[in-house]
Amino acid sequence: MVxxxxxxxxxxxxxxxxxxxxxxxxxxxxxxEAQGPAAAAIAQGEEATKAVKWDPERTWVxxxxxxxxxxxxxxxxxxxxxxxxxxxxxxxxxRGVPKTQIVFLKDQNAALANIRKEFVxxxxxxxxxxxxxTYYTGHGTVDKQGRGYFxxxxxxxxxxxxxxxxxxxxxxxxxxxxxxxxxxxxxxxADCCYSGTLCKQMKALKTDKAYACMGSSLxxxxxxxxxxxxxxxxxxxxxxxxxxxxxNGGVAFRELAAHxxxxxxxxxxxxxxxxxxxAFPETFTLGGAHxxxxxxxxxxxxxxxxxxxxxxxxxxxxxxxxxxTITLLYYLDxxxxxxxxxxxxxxxxxxxxxxxxxxxxxxxxxxxRWHSAKILAVEKETGIHKVSYGKKKQWxxxxxxxxxxxxx
Numbered sequence: 001m002v003x004x005x006x007x008x009x010x011x012x013x014x015x016x017x018x019x020x021x022x023x024x025x026x027x028x029x030x031x032x033e034a035q036g037p038a039a040a041a042i043a044q045g046e047e048a049t050k051a052v053k054w055d056p057e058r059t060w061v062x063x064x065x066x067x068x069x070x071x072x073x074x075x076x077x078x079x080x081x082x083x084x085x086x087x088x089x090x091x092x093x094x095r096g097v098p099k100t101q102i103v104f105l106k107d108q109n110a111a112l113a114n115i116r117k118e119f120v121x122x123x124x125x126x127x128x129x130x131x132x133x134t135y136y137t138g139h140g141t142v143d144k145q146g147r148g149y150f151x152x153x154x155x156x157x158x159x160x161x162x163x164x165x166x167x168x169x170x171x172x173x174x175x176x177x178x179x180x181x182x183x184x185x186x187x188x189x190a191d192c193c194y195s196g197t198l199c200k201q202m203k204a205l206k207t208d209k210a211y212a213c214m215g216s217s218l219x220x221x222x223x224x225x226x227x228x229x230x231x232x233x234x235x236x237x238x239x240x241x242x243x244x245x246x247x248n249g250g251v252a253f254r255e256l257a258a259h260x261x262x263x264x265x266x267x268x269x270x271x272x273x274x275x276x277x278x279a280f281p282e283t284f285t286l287g288g289a290h291x292x293x294x295x296x297x298x299x300x301x302x303x304x305x306x307x308x309x310x311x312x313x314x315x316x317x318x319x320x321x322x323x324x325t326i327t328l329l330y331y332l333d334x335x336x337x338x339x340x341x342x343x344x345x346x347x348x349x350x351x352x353x354x355x356x357x358x359x360x361x362x363x364x365x366x367x368x369r370w371h372s373a374k375i376l377a378v379e380k381e382t383g384i385h386k387v388s389y390g391k392k393k394q395w396x397x398x399x400x401x402x403x404x405x406x407x408x
Contacts, residue, residue, distance in 0.1 A: 051250060051285040056096035059131045060183070062119050063089055063104040064150070064168075066138030071157025075139050084227040085137045088234055092133070095237060095287070101125075110138075112152040115168055116176075123180035130183030134173070137230065140192035146219060147171060148197025150190075170197050174205060181209070185280070187253075190215040191229040193222040196273030203275060210279040214257055217270055221396060224268035226331075232260040237286055242298025244289035253284045265384050266300055266315050266351075267331065269366075269397040294321040300351035302402060303330050303339070307347055313402060315351070353383025354401040364389050365403045372407065 065085040069075040089104050103118045119134075126132065139151035148170035156166050177186055186209055190198050195215030202213045216229035223229075236243050236256030243251050243259045257274040264270050299318045306312040319338065320327035327340045328348065341348050355378050356362060364373035364387050373389035376396070385399050 051252065051283040052281040053285050054131065054287060056092070057098065058129060058183075059092075059097050059101065059133055060122055060126050061092060061097055061102040061104075062122055062132075062134035063102065064110050064115055064134075064136040064138070064152075065104070065106045066110045066136075066151065066153050068107050068153070069139075069151070069157075070154045074157035075151055075155065080227075084230045084234065085135065088135065088230060088237075091234055091237055097133075108153055110152055111154040112166060112168060115152055116172075119173075119176055120180055123176060123182075126180075126182045128182055128184065130181075131185040131187065132177065132181050132183055133187050135189060136168070137191055140190070140194045140197075140223070141167075142194045142197060142219070146197070146200070148194050148201065148219065150192065170201050174201065177209070178205070178207060183209075185210045185284075186212075188213040189233060191223070191227075191233075193217060194219055195223065196220070199273045199275035202277065205277070207277070208279065210277065210281065212253060212274075212276040212280045212284070214260065214272065214274045216260075216264060216272055218273050218396075221271070224264075224270050226268060228264055228267050229260060229272065232256070232263050235259065239287050239289045240298070241289050241293045241295070249289055250285045251287060251289050253286060254282070256286065262382060262384075263317075265382075265398040266317070266400070269399055269403075271386070271396075271398050296321040296326070301326075301328055302349050302351060303328050303341075304347040305330065305332050305337075313349075315400075316348070352401040355380055355383055356385065356401070356404055356406070361407045362387070363405050363407050364397075364399055365405075366395075366397070370405070373404070375404075 063085065065083065067079050067083070068077045089102065092102065093099055103122050105115060105118060123132070136150050141149050141151065143149070143164055149164055149167040150170070152168050154166075173188075188198050188202070188211065190196075190213075192215075195217050196219035198213040198215050200219040202211050205211065217223040233256070236251050236259065239251055243255055245255045245258065257272070261272045261274070264272050297318050297320065301316045301318065302313045303316040304310070304312055305314050314330045314332065316328040316330035318326055319329045320340075324343050325340050326343055326348070327338060330337050330339075356375060358375050358378055360375060362373045362375055363370040366389070371389040372391075373387045375385055376388055377386040378384070383400050385401075385404060386396065387399050387404070388394055388396050
């Protein structure tokens, strides 16, 4: 999960948008323990029908990645030498999508006129039975009616930034697909502020195409500052074992959606949004979970980043297990850290999914400060608390047990 220095993170369209805190013990946790109760619920709900498999050779991909902007006084540049959108592009080719069926526009090449021209040109080449995948990363915004827009390289700046006709609108994306795409399945992913507008606006479509949309944030909220969501897409399309919640050897798209939701909640206190229409097959599968890993990899932990401060706990994830050691990924000052611990170390503990009650009067810890908060909803199966907090401006976020306390 790489840090990105911006408010808006990006948009990916594939039009596909508790226990207590005890010591972790041995690293050989079960797959269900690694993924948490949410994954177990998916496994229990899996239908015993034949999966509909994604066919990379029949897939057409539109990718737009904007990290620098013509009007960067309005849209902050966010250059990153380790671009996850580039890695995602390379992964799709590795999975078997023909390079000739992918358009990837980056930065200066992602001017609105060029996006429109290349998108329509790509769509016109499709045939019945094809799948469409489009991906964008950059800034996202909404108008007063809550309609979503994804910011192209040459979007107007300063006082003209509300010139919506000069931005790549979510409504325009859907209109282009409905007019020019001859295939059947659309996967839409968005990794940016207000990316949930994909899901919201898709629901209003009258179409015979199968849509699935997933965004890194709700249609009403900004996004965080990491590549976390896009990295979950990479994990799902790679076929990493911890995304395969039911352990059947395949990664269903809804398993990827559940994994993304939990990962983004853990590391970003942010809520993803996922929606399909009735035509989208429940068993749509991205491929096999072919990457063999230790079954403890993917497990969430808390790590004490400063042994001298007993309350300096950060969220972490197991990325390696060997014998009696465990390697954890965590973030400190917006930088990814990898550190190896003995499994009996006092500086690590299992991730708490204990829950408070909705009516409890709470404080929430955001950064180093505690804020008065109101619990809006509680997911008992995951330990996720949806919380509203802040005095001058109300913020919403997802928090777990150890970042909440009953108000003194």
